[in-house]
Amino acid sequence: MSVLGVEGEERDDLNRAESAQIRARSLRLLGSLIRPMRARLVLSIIVVVISTISQVAGPAIIAYGIDTGLPALIGSDWMPVAFAGLAYLLAGVTGALLIAWFTVLSAQISQAILFDLRRRVFLHTQRLSLEFHESYTSGRIISRQTSDLDAIRELLDSGINQLVQGVLYMLFTAVALFLLDVESGFILLASLVPLAALTRWFQVRSQTMFRRTRVASARLIVTFVETMTGIRAVKAFRTEKRNEAEFGGLVEEYRATNARVIKLFGIYDPGLVLIGNVAVAVVLLVGGFRVVDGGLEIGVLLAAVLYTRRFFDPMEDMAMFYNGYQSATAALEKISGVLEEQPSVADPEHPVDLWESRGAVAFDGVEFGYVEGRPILPHFDLDIPAGQTIALVGSTGAGKSTLAKLVSRFYDPTVGRVTLDGIDLRQLHPKDLRRAIVMVTQEAYLFSGTVADNIAIGKPDATREEIEAAARAVGADTFIRGLPNGYETDVNKRGGRVSAGQRQLISFARAFLADPAVLILDEATASLDIPSERLVQDALQTLLADRTAIIIAHRLSTVSIADRVLVMEHGRIVEDGTPEDLIAGTGRFAQLHASWRESLV
Template sequence: MSTVTGVRGEDRRDFDRDERKALRRRSLRLLGSLLAPLKWRIALTLLVVVVSTGLQVIGPAIIAFGIDTGLPALVRGNAMPLGAAVVVYLVAGVGAGVMVASYTVQTARIAQAILLDLRERVFVQTQRLSLEFHEQYTSGRIISRQTSDLESMRELLDGGINELVMSVLYMAFTFVALALLDWRSAVVLLCSFVPLFFLVRWFQRSSETVFRASRVASAKLIVHFVETMTGIRAVQAFRKERRNDEDYGALAEDYRAINARAIRLFAVLEPGLTLIGNLAVAAVLLFGAFRVLGGDLEIGALLAAVLYTRRFFDPMEDVATFYNSYSSAAAALEKISGVLEERPTVPEPIRAVPLAKQGEGQGRVRFEEVRFAYRSDREVLPRFDLDVPAGQTIALVGSTGAGKSTLAKLIARFYDPSDGRITLDGVDLRDLTSADLHRAIVMVTQEAYLFSGSVADNIELGRPGATRDEIEAAARAVGADAFIRSLPHGYDTDVNKRGGRVSAGQRQLISFARAFLADPAVLILDEATASLDIPSERLVQEALQTLLADRTALIIAHRLSTVAIADRVLVMEHGRIVEDGPPADLIAGTGRFAALHAAWRDSLV
């Protein structure tokens, strides 16, 4: 039994290791694509930093020359060598300062260009991904990708990479300079690499896990905050504040504990680096002192060797700080690259079929042996056939979960069928471009979402570029013109966030005006009147008469008053049509719809 468990544990470790490698490869591909357009600017910046680092490293060698050659020459009355050493030292210092300033500006520009590219990629990608992705990937996690994860990338690019490149080059040039000055001292310094390697390797492995967990904990905090604020009405209505406080406190405590683990890692790393550096300096000084006494080494060269050894370890703390930023940014880049590698489940067609320009007889919708499941164990439509002639208004009724909204989402192509096909005027929806599809099919939902901006801007979304006269004509057609003109600035009134400045009924009328302006061949109304009171519903019903004229329409409604305007009613149960016919015929019968209508009529009494 233990052997089996051991094998399974090894398999799991191998899987985790392979998964981490795959994540790194994915992140590196993304990083490479971000750096590729900037390769020449990066090359020039690297040249600047190489020259700058060389000018900084040359200092101790000049000091050694001044002590070992300049001072004896000065004693003999020749001040030229010492003066030259001072001048070269000053010029090198000024040159290094100018180069560092240039390097800092260039790297900042590169960092901002990368961040801008990455922000735009994430935004564009999240918009183009299918509805299935957004229903599974919470808004809080999306916000986390655009905020905390990109902030980690910004911290790395703004300062971390600068410090790393300069530190690594500085350490490499320092070691080379020490080897050229005195190779024996360089060998002593090289011995310190053994404990240094083990210390850094331990920190790398330990921190990788900690910082990945930190990104997860940070995302959970953001998700909980966003969901609480988005649903604040429900939170306050059901007095969920105390429970939310406890949940948020637990998440915050997890985040604090993970950060405490990271701090403990640095509490070991930084003293360890200092200890190894001090031991290396002491060894070089002791070894060099004996050689000075033996006449094998000049005092100036010993001073330069000690300075080089000390300077070699100076950037180590910067490297450790960089690794802090790097580990956090690497975990963030893994998550961002995961979003960018997602592919729409409703892709654009490889070879699109053009849709005939809308005209008379256009808008026929057919379901041909359609099967659909959100998951393999959750089949919503087992086998569905339906023919909707052009210009017909169909009402879908049935209990919750019967498949009505799924049908609407399939027609709007938010999802593709698991099997079978759906056609519009004989063309498979999967063969239509999104532009043709969205021009021909428009959905109006219960939410009637309005974007920040004016009323006119929100109506114009139906047909971008429409004139003000066309916008106002659309509003008049659905009965929205009167209330819009009564607003403080008429059509130029800002609807405020999510349309908070207008009522639910008014929002719905604006969304109808938007749909009327779009002039689609097929219109889908998904519970468009469910949230309205009776007066608002009557106002919207009048608008519907105009909106549905001369086009194919699919109405999903629980309120049977909305169903009355339909040419045909479909009663659905468990993904199947159990009744199909004109409203009057079904009401006169003894089936499911007749019972629903009778119950609705009794409720009015």
Template sequence: MSVYGVQGEERTRYTKAESKQIRTRSLRLLGSLLRPLKARLWLTALAVVVSSAAQAAGPALIAYGIDSGIPALLAQDWFPVAFAGLAYLLSGLAGAFLISIYIRSSARISQAVLIDLRTRVFLHTQKLSLEFHESYTSGRIISRQTSDLDAIRELLDEGLTLLVRGVTYMVFMAGALIIFDPPSALVLLVALVPLGILTRWFQVRSQALFRRSRVASAKLIVQFVETMTGIRAVQAFRKERRNERVFGDLVEDYRDVNAGVLRLFAVFNPGLALIGNTAVAVVLLLGAFRVVDGALGVGVLLAAVMYTKRFFDPMEDMAMFYNGYQSASSALEKISGVLEEEPSVPDPVQPVDLWTADGHVRFDGVEFAYTADRVILPRFDLDLPAGQTVALVGSTGAGKSTLAKLIARFYDPSDGAVTLDGVDLRDLHPKDLRRAIVMVTQEAYLFSGTVADNIALGRPDAPFDEIVRAAKAVGAHEFIESLPNGYDTDVNKRGGRVSAGQRQLISFARAFLANPAVLILDEATSSLDIPSERLVQEGLTKLLADRTAVIIAHRLSTVSIADRVLVMEHGRIVEDGTPDDLIGGTGRFAALHAAWRDSLV
């Protein structure tokens, strides 16, 4: 589990131990992304080093041209001046050519890293268990894939170029200054003291601000995504004004954080310029006295001034890099946090194959708790024979959906085992598990694409006639045929082109086409009107005959097709019998059935 965890909002302040763990985790992720690109990285680094060396030769050639070329020119010797000029031109051309190679190579590296990282985030979040997705909001996941990855992209595309070129350039300028004029290099060394103090001041204060900036950005995205996703509820309950205030507060917070960052740069950038200009002035002043004394050549002084000036030239770019670096570093921390999350329902190490399942489900001493102090299902045993249709009935919160999720292995029991045909679900091969057990929930989610594509979700290679047969079996064929393009009609985003009841019928057809050994219907008829529900029940009666079915429904009319009814209260099964036996008794189900029958009068 990552430092963040999946509960609550991400923090902006950490203990030293947590910060060290986060940095280590982020660097480990970055190393794994760069490792496959070693050869290209070395080639890029070589291009940077040689180009910086070529640029560093420029002031030295000018010094040679002035101090050696001019006296030689007076003696009618053109060679030193011509050599200096030609060498300066060639070094400039070589530097420009190598920088071009570097930029192209670094762009390829950044794109390779981004593709790898974006794919990792997508694939990993798909593998994470239902527990993670129920706790980690969709807006935060979207933020990881959008604003956080964009921050890293900006760093790799621009910031990293500025850093590598800037550092290499500064090293060569400082080295050349030491060789040409050690006293001027001493001035530069002294200037590094206030430069280091200023940089450290900026680093400490900006780190927390950039973390706050990433969190504030994520909150904005979360609020926007949740508002747009739930726009029907927003408009139905007139939440526009309240959302406007909430979003406005988030925008203000984001603006305040960015204003704080700009205030830092308002001190940092002028401070850099002041230190650099002061160092250049001191080098020029001291060098001028030495030229007058004859201890220093004019060309060497000019080269020393140029080297000092060029040493500080990349500083502003370095500050911009640090801006991008802090933002990207905070983004990388959050992305690495997601990638460090482990599925609470892991795949088996040595999976057991079950090519053909009969559908015999058994709970052996099962107990389930979301947390240590929140036990949902106390210890119990349950046997569901193959081919039996079982209805789960009970009040909200009784544990019906949790029991169904255990059968589908969305969760693992805290204790005990759930088995299919004698095989523990934790040992069953994931492909066999998903083929054998299918769950249809209350939310009938449809993906963008045609109706036929959505029905064939579990069997993409299914022939068209089988798709049609599945739709006819659940009573969906008639309304599908009435759509503009029949089975080729695009259902639009999230199935917005069809009604809630029609979406539910399509999800039924999808489940039936998958032909599972165990079918779980979790409030799956809640979106259907009475005629549609009756039509579906006719299909259910025929299609559930040879498979195990678990039906969770508040509508007791759905229970009538069950062979067996389990009444649950507080996570325990309090009644177990056929619908007729329980209706004729005096227990909880009889009371529920009587209340339901009276409501129809």
């Protein structure tokens, strides 16, 4: 089993090599995020170095004040004491100002990194093909972009601050200690051995646990999002209690994994304190004997003990940072997995431009299946001349939508090629492809924002006049004007207040505004009432006069505006001809048409 991309994401039994592989991948990602920040990072390190030096200078100045200043003052020499006091003040002011500056600097850096990462994940998920979205589920993508990013934010928010500051602080403290008293320095150095061992233990144990928390939180979010999205069905079918039990289970799972990680940290953190305190005692013991022997000044011993103590002061922060780092890496692993996914419908490397499309679509020896060996569309050829309006007819599951999805390049054919004006869709520049070919589906999703915003998705730079003209053309203008704020009405969450039919009208207006060379309508009028459908059909007749169209509709009224009808069955095109010819014949379409006519009044 591989761990490429999101594969094996939920496993927690990774072997050493796999674990190293995804670690490396997430570190690469981290590296690429930090690289553009190098200059600022260097600046912030300089700032923190100076500020840390001034902080670390504190005990040394105090030691100087006591060891030199005190005897001098007894001899009525104020100079050394005054010097020590001023130096301490100066160090304090410098340190404080720089720390404040550093805080802002590091926030700027971490926010820039977060922004970059957010942007990358967002863009990449938009690029990934539908196939990925359908199997990975929206909830998991959402959790990657929310709770996983939260984990990274937590690290960056306080972590980087603590890390840089803490490491430097410890480094300088150690250097200062060595300069002050070498022997005490070595004692401190020796204490690093158990420290490293403890950290390694924590690293190994927590890595697996943190991975589990990411999986648990994703599961939680998937269920949460699904419940909120389907709240009507939840209520109508009284699944609240069952959901609560299920969700409660996931909450408990998340809680338990979290608690395990925290417990681990609960051993690590006091362990560090213990090591630090033992080191202080040893420094005191060894130094104490030397003082008694007269080999060491009291002031120096005091400073040595203070330094040793201070050395371990940031340890708790460092431990927290490390904890956050482990958590963030687990999140980065998951995110880098998503980023590693290659879109199965990839943008071309050397895109071919197509400024003006005529709209001639052709299928060249095309075969398609989601799973190998189970073709949905067996081998076929099809030529749709520019300007032709095609009606695609057949029973549910015959492969009509699949064919449409190949034209709109939601999927790529398994074998063969689909071309627009002779150019393989896979080579076409995405912006030209999307400008030339637009598909309107039955599922008319509305984004939060106004009605006008939603129509403008068809053409983001459209003027208000164009938007209204498009709405008028499909007969949506009347109802939109009837809304509380007309075109400026907020459609709210998932168009709660706009009916299904009205949503379809809005998405039709989108397509009109987009003005593509090839228009694909997949059951785009299913929820319309008959008068609205009639308006849409009239509009289509004008719109489609000079462009290619593929219309999938169960209501055969569409057929009246089609130049050509394709009847599909089990993935094959079984009839192909003008509506008149087919109706006159005795085939499948003639039957369908007859039974449809009967249903009308």
